[in-house]
Amino acid sequence: MNKTNVCYLEARLLALSKAVNQWAVENTAYPSPPPLNEADSAYAEWFLDEMLVIFPLLCIDAFEAASG
Helix, strand or coil, X not given: CCHHHHHHHHHHHHHHHHHHCCCCCCCCCCCCCCCCCHHHHHHHHHXXXXXXXXXXXXXCXXXXXXXX
């Protein structure tokens, strides 16, 4: 994991939180994900998928649509 991967994950998580609109986000800047080569992009997306599996276990629901 390097700085570019972290910036990519930040951009993806902010985009997901904006799309879901579950919580108010104080960050008003929504950066575009930095360009990654195919291998780094696949790794970052795999890591993001793992994060999204773990977040509910930690009671973090900012990236899940409200049910109802």
